[in-house]
Amino acid sequence: MRNAIAAVGGPPIFERPLQIVRPVFPDANKFLAPFQAALASGQVTNGGYWVLEFERQLSEYLGVPTLVFCNGQMALMTMLRAAGIERGEVIVPSFTFAATPHAVRWCGAEPVFADVAADGSWCLDPDDVERKITPKTVAILGVDAYGIACDYTRLTEIGRRNGLRVIFDSAPSFGTRVGGRLVGGFGDAQMFSFHATKAFTTMEGGCLCTHDPELFARAKAIRNFGQLADGDCDEAGINAKLTEVCALIGIEQLKSFEQAALTRRRAVARMREGLSKLPGLTLASAPPDQDPIWLYLPVFVDEREFGLDRDDVAAALARENLYVRKYYSPPCHHMRAYAASHEISLPRSEASAFSVLALPVYNDMTEDECDGIVQAFLEVHHAAPRVKRAFG
Amino acid sequence: MRNAIAAVGGPPIFERPLQIVRPVFPDANKFLAPFQAALASGQVTNGGYWVLEFERQLSEYLGVPTLVFCNGQMALMTMLRAAGIERGEVIVPSFTFAATPHAVRWCGAEPVFADVAADGSWCLDPDDVERKITPKTVAILGVDAYGIACDYTRLTEIGRRNGLRVIFDSAPSFGTRVGGRLVGGFGDAQMFSFHATKAFTTMEGGCLCTHDPELFARAKAIRNFGQLADGDCDEAGINAKLTEVCALIGIEQLKSFEQAALTRRRAVARMREGLSKLPGLTLASAPPDQDPIWLYLPVFVDEREFGLDRDDVAAALARENLYVRKYYSPPCHHMRAYAASHEISLPRSEASAFSVLALPVYNDMTEDECDGIVQAFLEVHHAAPRVKRAFG
Numbered sequence: 001m002r003n004a005i006a007a008v009g010g011p012p013i014f015e016r017p018l019q020i021v022r023p024v025f026p027d028a029n030k031f032l033a034p035f036q037a038a039l040a041s042g043q044v045t046n047g048g049y050w051v052l053e054f055e056r057q058l059s060e061y062l063g064v065p066t067l068v069f070c071n072g073q074m075a076l077m078t079m080l081r082a083a084g085i086e087r088g089e090v091i092v093p094s095f096t097f098a099a100t101p102h103a104v105r106w107c108g109a110e111p112v113f114a115d116v117a118a119d120g121s122w123c124l125d126p127d128d129v130e131r132k133i134t135p136k137t138v139a140i141l142g143v144d145a146y147g148i149a150c151d152y153t154r155l156t157e158i159g160r161r162n163g164l165r166v167i168f169d170s171a172p173s174f175g176t177r178v179g180g181r182l183v184g185g186f187g188d189a190q191m192f193s194f195h196a197t198k199a200f201t202t203m204e205g206g207c208l209c210t211h212d213p214e215l216f217a218r219a220k221a222i223r224n225f226g227q228l229a230d231g232d233c234d235e236a237g238i239n240a241k242l243t244e245v246c247a248l249i250g251i252e253q254l255k256s257f258e259q260a261a262l263t264r265r266r267a268v269a270r271m272r273e274g275l276s277k278l279p280g281l282t283l284a285s286a287p288p289d290q291d292p293i294w295l296y297l298p299v300f301v302d303e304r305e306f307g308l309d310r311d312d313v314a315a316a317l318a319r320e321n322l323y324v325r326k327y328y329s330p331p332c333h334h335m336r337a338y339a340a341s342h343e344i345s346l347p348r349s350e351a352s353a354f355s356v357l358a359l360p361v362y363n364d365m366t367e368d369e370c371d372g373i374v375q376a377f378l379e380v381h382h383a384a385p386r387v388k389r390a391f392g
Numbered sequence: 393m394r395n396a397i398a399a400v401g402g403p404p405i406f407e408r409p410l411q412i413v414r415p416v417f418p419d420a421n422k423f424l425a426p427f428q429a430a431l432a433s434g435q436v437t438n439g440g441y442w443v444l445e446f447e448r449q450l451s452e453y454l455g456v457p458t459l460v461f462c463n464g465q466m467a468l469m470t471m472l473r474a475a476g477i478e479r480g481e482v483i484v485p486s487f488t489f490a491a492t493p494h495a496v497r498w499c500g501a502e503p504v505f506a507d508v509a510a511d512g513s514w515c516l517d518p519d520d521v522e523r524k525i526t527p528k529t530v531a532i533l534g535v536d537a538y539g540i541a542c543d544y545t546r547l548t549e550i551g552r553r554n555g556l557r558v559i560f561d562s563a564p565s566f567g568t569r570v571g572g573r574l575v576g577g578f579g580d581a582q583m584f585s586f587h588a589t590k591a592f593t594t595m596e597g598g599c600l601c602t603h604d605p606e607l608f609a610r611a612k613a614i615r616n617f618g619q620l621a622d623g624d625c626d627e628a629g630i631n632a633k634l635t636e637v638c639a640l641i642g643i644e645q646l647k648s649f650e651q652a653a654l655t656r657r658r659a660v661a662r663m664r665e666g667l668s669k670l671p672g673l674t675l676a677s678a679p680p681d682q683d684p685i686w687l688y689l690p691v692f693v694d695e696r697e698f699g700l701d702r703d704d705v706a707a708a709l710a711r712e713n714l715y716v717r718k719y720y721s722p723p724c725h726h727m728r729a730y731a732a733s734h735e736i737s738l739p740r741s742e743a744s745a746f747s748v749l750a751l752p753v754y755n756d757m758t759e760d761e762c763d764g765i766v767q768a769f770l771e772v773h774h775a776a777p778r779v780k781r782a783f784g
Contacts, residue, residue: 021434022434023434023436024434025431025432025434025436026431027428027431027432028424028427028428028431032420032424035420036419036420039417039418039419039420040417040419042413042414042415042416042417042588044415044417044588044595044596045587045588045595045596046588070462070463070596071462071631071633072631073617073630073631074630074631077630097617098617098618098619098625098628098629099617099631101628102617102618102625102628102629102630103628105628106498106628106630108500195437195631196434196436196437196438203436203437203635203636203637204436204437204462204631204633204635225465225489225490225491225494226490226494226729227490231718231721231722232722232727232728233490233494233727233728233729234728234729235728235729236490236493236494236495236497236498236729237490237494238465238466238469238494238498239463239464239465239466239491239587239596241463241596243595243596243638244595245595245637246635326623329623330623330624335624335625336624336625336626336627337618337625337626337627337628
């Protein structure tokens with residue numbers, strides 16, 4: 001035990017910084033030969049051999065036809081457009097990364113923000129979604145916050161009943177299971193990000209999954225400028241093609257992903273066990289039939305009970321070499337880009353955004369690291385009055 | 393000399409296929425160590441060391457502040473949005489790759505198509521641009537067809553006089569020189585594609601160049617979801633970030649690019665010399681103060697004089713293992729995506745689109761290949777009547 005925590009002059013708990021993400025990539029030698037062959041042949045993109053093989057493996061793994069993209073945001077914009085979104089309103093959570101409403105706007109529609117549920121999932125509240133439906137609504141875009149799947153069943157039921165598209169921004173949740181089944185095939189379509197911050201990463205990348213052959217074909221055309229076989233374009237597409245090297249990395253990552261998922265879930269269980277003993281901390285919890293991949297472990301800080309507010313906790317943890325983040329803050333409806341939504345009230349989103357800390361979860365997290373994180377919270381809590389004075 | 397050309401039963405001129413592009417990439421060993429270090433550190437994207445270094449080298453090489461992007465289309469969409477394009481009309485050529493009008497539409501504006509000039513450059517006709525200006529016009533988006541720079545001076549002058557943004561889709565023209573100076577710093581902004589089809593390639597990639605610090609800052613924010621330092625977003629951005637491995641390849645490519653440019657120009661001069669002796673072929677020509685990079689060498693076929701129409705020439709050349717392409721055909725204003733423009737008349741764009749063949753130009757093209765291409769045209773021309781009968 002230290003005499004003092006780092007915020008008041010003691011040595012940090014962690015010798016080396018624990019960043020918010022610690023991506024794990026295969027050694028380049030694992031895919032060097034096919035990568036060199038791709039460079040030598042010049043076939044480095046545009047649906048090359050490894051992109052097609054990666055798509056085949058993903059489709060098999062997820063159990064749903066899958067297209068890969070250069071990044072998650074392009075998969076998201078393509079998904080929206082392929083679902084026919086060109087105008088009108090799309091209901092989205094505000095408590096999410098800004099990519100979600102941004103994609104809606106790029107597609108010519110306007111995001112309408114709904115609140116998150118009170119069930120501890122911090123995902124879209126189906127009741128509030130239903131209240132936000134207007135004659136202009138064209139789609140519900142659910143988000144899997146932190147990798148926790150939103151309520152696919154109820155959101156889909158509400159969408160079907162109202163004649164709306166139901167699509168899921170599952171950027172953080174590749175590997176999450178609902179009822180034992182990997183997510184990917186829910187709603188009209190679902191997309192994932194393979195960005196370096198994600199549990200499953202190809203450096204940059206993403207994919208779109210759908211059982212709807214028409215949406216699939218349209219997304220495939222949009223990904224390559226909207227070009228059809230005859231050289232004509234039905235609609236304005238983009239370039240959202242993945243390179244062979246990213247596909248090669250993805251194929252390697254798939255081999256070790258189940259093990260990585262297990263490590264992440266064990267790490268979260270261990271941190272949850274320790275952190276739940278502290279007063280003033282609320283941890284997100286998945287519905288009982290779910291096994292999220294846990295992109296991060298979100299913790300909500302009650303200033304009165306914990307003894308420090310969220311910002312002071314983050315600052316004190318940084319002194320311990322533990323770099324947590326304030327995801328998702330500010331809530332999207334408070335951003336300058338969405339000025340028209342500043343007046344709406346989303347009490348749970350607002351309270352969450354101003355009390356949340358996202359804790360790191362790594363594919364190769366050790367038990368010592370989990371215990372160190374718990375210990376850091378514990379000691380910061382115990383030293384709260386001194387920290388408060390130190391931060392003045 | 394063969395007894396018969398391939399279209400009527402002879403052996404093909406080329407033993408192995410000459411595809412429309414033949415990208416040249418560095419051997420992976422040239423950048424393996426830093427790539428492995430990036431994978432090991434997890435710093436593989438998001439403005440990593442090599443992306444910043446690549447941007448520094450590009451800015452120096454082109455003589456204008458430069459931002460890199462995951463692909464050319466994202467650079468183009470970002471350029472339009474960073475120039476303030478959100479609605480209204482943007483004047484573009486129709487005789488271009490569809491990416492140009494597509495990007496305009498994704499930004500919420502509508503492309504208004506103008507004809508190409510009669511000067512042999514096959515680029516936007518400034519006179520027609522001036523005729524197409526309406527009170528709704530917000531920008532002129534010139535395109536450097538085949539790597540030939542459009543008339544920057546006159547287009548900029550027209551734009552300035554009419555209070556319009558003047559931006560250039562220079563996707564194909566990285567390496568083109570105007571008045572001895574590398575293009576990149578013209579107009580309000582200019583972008584290039586580094587796609588595998590381009591003379592300068594990073595597999596997928598692109599860049600945006602501008603001397604306007606405000607446009608630069610806005611583009612930089614848009615590239616990373618519109619995020620500003622405080623976590624807020626002023627506007628809806630996208631993810632358009634380049635990976636470290638693409639930047640590493642770009643840095644290698646820069647080392648040999650001047651040599652590649654020389655090879656391309658010599659190849660075009662050699663093919664031009666040979667092809668100009670044949671009747672019924674018109675070759676694009678750059679204005680006298682220009683040195684285009686020549687993405688392709690466009691040849692326009694006059695059916696009566698050459699003895700065969702464009703489609704038959706392409707088919708006969710394919711039998712010779714020479715795979716030319718019908719770029720840019722159909723013209724954009726005839727595409728189903730631009731149905732509202734079907735009725736407009738752009739005589740030069742239409743005639744060009746239906747008579748053009750794009751011939752390959754490689755970074756490592758040999759004199760034998762150039763001579764073989766000329767010979768193929770020559771023999772197809774001489775055998776025109778027999779080819780016509782054979783193709784029925």
